[in-house]
Amino acid sequence: MEYLETLTFVDNKENIILIVTPKYGKTHYATALGIKACIAGKNILFISVSNLVIELR
Structure with missing residues (x-):
């Protein structure tokens, strides 16, 4: 997790x-990483996954 952060x-x-x-907070953690990346200008x-499969079709 340190690497991701x-x-x-x-x-x-x-x-x-x-x-x-x-129930271990994957979505919460991913959202927090995304917000951190946006704040960093990325x-x-x-x-x-379900939407990704639809997009890849």
């Missing part, structure tokens, strides 16, 4: 997938 993955154009059991895309 540095936002280095954004600069490296790496995708991240958060996988843990339900462009981001936050998308659910």
Whole structure:
């Protein structure tokens, strides 16, 4: 998690997938990372897996 919070993955154009059991705050954490990236002036895309599949079709 420390690596994600540095936002280095954004600069490296790496995708991240958060996988843990339900109710552990994945969406909350991803949203917080997205907000942090926006504040840092970075462009981001936050998308659910179901919407990603639709977009990729």
